[in-house]
Amino acid sequence: MSRSYKIKNRVLVVDDNAKNIQVLANHLKEDNYEVEYASSGKNAILMVEKEEFDLILLDVMMPGIDGFETCRRIKNIEHRKHIPIVFVTAKTDIDSLTLGFQYGGVDYITKPFKADELLLRVSTHVELKKARDLLNYHKTYLEKKEETFTNELKNKQVEFKKHKDNLKSLIKSQSQLIKILTDVYNQSLNNLSTPVSLLKLKISDQEPTVLINEIENLIKSNSSTAEFILKNQAVFINQEAALSKIKFAPERLIANILSEKASQLRSKAIQLTSHSDKNIEILGDADLIESILKSIIENAMQYSPENSTIEISLVESENDYTLTVSDQGKGFSKHYILYPFQAFQDDDKSYHLNLFFAKYVLDLHHFELKIGNNTDSGAFVKIIFPK
Numbered sequence: 001m002s003r004s005y006k007i008k009n010r011v012l013v014v015d016d017n018a019k020n021i022q023v024l025a026n027h028l029k030e031d032n033y034e035v036e037y038a039s040s041g042k043n044a045i046l047m048v049e050k051e052e053f054d055l056i057l058l059d060v061m062m063p064g065i066d067g068f069e070t071c072r073r074i075k076n077i078e079h080r081k082h083i084p085i086v087f088v089t090a091k092t093d094i095d096s097l098t099l100g101f102q103y104g105g106v107d108y109i110t111k112p113f114k115a116d117e118l119l120l121r122v123s124t125h126v127e128l129k130k131a132r133d134l135l136n137y138h139k140t141y142l143e144k145k146e147e148t149f150t151n152e153l154k155n156k157q158v159e160f161k162k163h164k165d166n167l168k169s170l171i172k173s174q175s176q177l178i179k180i181l182t183d184v185y186n187q188s189l190n191n192l193s194t195p196v197s198l199l200k201l202k203i204s205d206q207e208p209t210v211l212i213n214e215i216e217n218l219i220k221s222n223s224s225t226a227e228f229i230l231k232n233q234a235v236f237i238n239q240e241a242a243l244s245k246i247k248f249a250p251e252r253l254i255a256n257i258l259s260e261k262a263s264q265l266r267s268k269a270i271q272l273t274s275h276s277d278k279n280i281e282i283l284g285d286a287d288l289i290e291s292i293l294k295s296i297i298e299n300a301m302q303y304s305p306e307n308s309t310i311e312i313s314l315v316e317s318e319n320d321y322t323l324t325v326s327d328q329g330k331g332f333s334k335h336y337i338l339y340p341f342q343a344f345q346d347d348d349k350s351y352h353l354n355l356f357f358a359k360y361v362l363d364l365h366h367f368e369l370k371i372g373n374n375t376d377s378g379a380f381v382k383i384i385f386p387k
Contacts, residue, residue: 008033009033009034010033010035010036010054011028011033011035011054011122012036012037012038012044012048012053012055012056013025013037014038014039014041014044014058014059014062014070015039015057015059015062016039016040016059016063017059020059021039024057024118027115028122031119036051036053040062040063040064040065041064041065041073042064042065044058044074045065045070045073048074048080052080054083054126054130055084055086055125055126056074056084056085056086057088057122058071058088059087059089060096061090061091067087067089071100074104075104081104082129082136083129084106084107084126085105085106086105086107086109086125087100087107087109088109089110090111092110107121107125235288243284243364244285244287245284245285246284246286247281247282248282248286248289249280250280250289250293250314250321250323251280253289254276254314254323257290257297258272258312264301265310268301268304268306269306269307270304270306270308271307271308271309272310272311272312273309273311274311274312275312276315277314280314280321282321284367285361288361289361289365292357292358292362292383293323295354296325296354296355296358296381297310299354300379300381301327302329303327304328304329304378305329308328308329309327309328310325310326310328311324312324320384320386321385321387322382323382323383324380324381324382325380327380328377329378329379330378331373331374331378332371332373337371337373340371341358341369342356355369355381366386367383368382368386369383369384
């Protein structure tokens with residue numbers, strides 16, 4: 001047969017008289033209390049600082065620190081002030097009783113005491129303490145729950161706002177994309193009409209090379225943009241879900257691009273310096289990132305004068321990796337610096353589609369794109385990959 005045991009409540013008896021302690025302890029132990037004792041107020045304070053009690057029976061008349069002062073000091077111990085203190089005293093005058101309550105006592109027992117009265121008062125205050133402790137426990141639990149729910153609500157609100165902003169951004173980007181495609185198409189027709197007309201006039205001269213080259217460049221430029229959009233249309237429709245994320249080394253992508261563009265660099269006598277910290281790996285869609293890097297490097301080459309320098313660096317910091325492409329060209333217009341990554345016609349009447357699409361794709365990766373002009377000359381484009 002299993003036997004259940006009641007957890008004993010702990011009572012501290014404080015009295016300088018060993019006989020009084022013995023009498024109180026005998027009564028309390030018979031009623032299943034665990035009893036500890038202290039022979040002075042100083043010892044009682046030291047014990048209370050270290051141990052938890054369910055009740056303190058405190059003699060008033062003691063040498064050194066008396067019961068009232070002992071009570072006051074115990075009530076100043078933050079993590080023990082909840083322990084009920086019952087005075088055991090021969091003083092029954094109103095002034096003494098009032099003083100005891102003022103110092104924090106909850107009750108008093110007069111000497112000589114009756115065992116039944118002692119145990120009844122002790123039991124009452126122990127049960128009251130347990131009820132207060134339980135109430136405080138539930139209060140603390142509910143406060144923590146409320147704090148958790150409040151934080152969760154705030155997080156949901158932030159998340160909802162983020163999704164709302166993303167939706168607005170998507171709608172805006174899609175609207176811009178439709179406008180871009182329409183404008184590019186119309187621009188292509190307008191730009192081709194004049195060269196074609198002139199070509200008809202000049203064809204008899206058998207020198208149509210320049211005009212034909214102009215037409216071919218226009219076709220290649222617009223075809224490249226259209227090809228990029230068609231190839232990655234899933235990304236524009238399904239956004240992040242369409243990305244094929246793998247771990248890749250940006251340094252290798254840069255090397256591939258520079259190898260492909262080597263002859264063009266030589267033709268303009270452009271010197272290229274490249275620096276990369278070793279063993280850097282990024283999680284993302286390698287093909288898309290390579291397309292973006294290629295367009296950024298091509299843009300730097302296009303606007304770099306002959307015999308200039310293009311610098312490419314990939315460096316690691318505490319929280320991220322930064323890839324920078326810097327040239328010595330004419331730099332971005334003031335308007336574009338103020339309103340970056342917009343697909344509008346700039347001062348040179350050209351569309352900044354490459355940077356518009358780069359920003360779009362990098363945002364889906366949660367990467368950051370920055371642009372600016374160098375202090376002396378040229379411009380820079382930075383891609384920041386968080387770790």
